[in-house]
Amino acid sequence: MKAIFSGIQPSGDLHIGNYIGAIQQWVSLQNQESHRFIFSIVDLHAITVYQDPEILSKRTLEVTAIYLASGIDPKKSIIFVQSDNPDHTYCAWVLNCVTNFGWLTRMTQFKDKSLKQGRANTSAGLFNYPVLMAADILLYDTDLVPVGEDQIQHVELTRDIAKKFNQVYKPIFKVPEALIDKKSARIMSLQNPLSKMSKSEVDPKAKINLTDSDSEIVEKIRKAVTDSGNEIIYDPKAKPAISNLLVIFSKFSGRSISDLQDYYKGKKYSEFKEDLAEVVVENIRPIRERYFELIDNKDYLIDLLKKGAEKAFEISHKKVLEINSAVGLGI
Numbered sequence: 001m002k003a004i005f006s007g008i009q010p011s012g013d014l015h016i017g018n019y020i021g022a023i024q025q026w027v028s029l030q031n032q033e034s035h036r037f038i039f040s041i042v043d044l045h046a047i048t049v050y051q052d053p054e055i056l057s058k059r060t061l062e063v064t065a066i067y068l069a070s071g072i073d074p075k076k077s078i079i080f081v082q083s084d085n086p087d088h089t090y091c092a093w094v095l096n097c098v099t100n101f102g103w104l105t106r107m108t109q110f111k112d113k114s115l116k117q118g119r120a121n122t123s124a125g126l127f128n129y130p131v132l133m134a135a136d137i138l139l140y141d142t143d144l145v146p147v148g149e150d151q152i153q154h155v156e157l158t159r160d161i162a163k164k165f166n167q168v169y170k171p172i173f174k175v176p177e178a179l180i181d182k183k184s185a186r187i188m189s190l191q192n193p194l195s196k197m198s199k200s201e202v203d204p205k206a207k208i209n210l211t212d213s214d215s216e217i218v219e220k221i222r223k224a225v226t227d228s229g230n231e232i233i234y235d236p237k238a239k240p241a242i243s244n245l246l247v248i249f250s251k252f253s254g255r256s257i258s259d260l261q262d263y264y265k266g267k268k269y270s271e272f273k274e275d276l277a278e279v280v281v282e283n284i285r286p287i288r289e290r291y292f293e294l295i296d297n298k299d300y301l302i303d304l305l306k307k308g309a310e311k312a313f314e315i316s317h318k319k320v321l322e323i324n325s326a327v328g329l330g331i
């Protein structure tokens with residue numbers, strides 16, 4: 001049985017980049033019956049940057065509701081909160097001890113975020129973040145990790161950590177692979193097509209949240225920047241804004257990019273944007289409506305998460321016992 005693991009931080013409102021780059025992939029994978037699916041809400045990763053405590057726990061439930069509303073089925077997948085399973089931090093500590101310091105200093109996300117925040121404000125947790133991510137993945141004998149492009153380097157590091165542990169101690173860890181859909185792995189900001197659409201983006205026009213109303217979506221697409229010229233073609237170097245909109249269109253409509261290019265040949269940006277807005281609205285609406293039903297039913301969400309954590313622990317704890325025996329921990 002192959003295992004698939006992924007997670008999202010409850011560090012802000014989820015947007016269509018999270019959906020297209022991660023959740024949409026998870027939902028389509030979920031139909032493979034022979035696989036085991038584990039999806040976590042990684043709150044311990046979120047606190048590597050300060051989070052308001054009340055908002056954090058509220059967001060944890062919100063991300064859970066988004067998973068379900070998007071089609072993650074709790075009958076097919078284990079859904080749980082990372083901090084509900086103590087094996088993750090335990091395993092992360094052991095893995096920290098086989099992770100080379102130099103490997104972590106090379107992580108581009110750490111370099112970018114610590115540069116933005118300033119060194120004095122950067123936590124050691126942010127530095128060690130990829131090791132906790134490695135623990136998340138390795139505890140479940142994960143084969144595949146479906147993520148967006150920004151996480152490839154972290155999965156590569158996970159592979160290095162697993163290989164080193166297997167070599168130094170005993171070969172107990174499966175070496176996982178990232179699962180990436182090349183074209184859609186990096187949805188760009190609607191206001192700056194050279195930077196990634198991100199939860200932490202301050203300009204609300206730059207991203208479409210999965211809870212945005214129909215009119216907000218229409219407005220954001222209308223105001224999305226375009227490129228010079230008037231052709232609707234996929235060419236990320238020459239036409240980054242239109243290429244990004246084409247990828248979003250393709251992902252929400254199921255139509256191929258070449259089909260869309262043919263259809264919009266000779267048509268105006270405004271017509272293209274109008275159709276795009278309609279497709280995005282039609283796809284987001286059922287997710288949003290289901291989300292609002294679910295978020296009103298907190299007891300259901302909490303119960304589901306508790307059961308998910310129990311199932312996760314049942315799997316991960318076997319691995320913890322293997323780790324202890326391999327390293328010689330305890331008596």
Ligand code: ATP
Pocket residue numbers: 007008009011017018019020021022146147148149150151184185186187188196197198199200201
């Ligand atoms: P932050 O602003 O805090 O870095 P984020 O929006 O990048 O947040 P994450 O929690 O880091 O969100 O990412 C969750 C998942 O969504 C990951 O698999 C990540 O690769 C994917 N993802 C995030 N942003 C995008 C994007 N713009 N395009 C495609 N995938 C994305």
Ligand code: LTN
Pocket residue numbers: 005006007008009042045132133136137145147151154
């Ligand atoms: N670092 C990831 C979130 C994450 C993750 C994981 C993804 C934490 N643990 C394990 C896949 C597998 C991010 O998206 N920022």
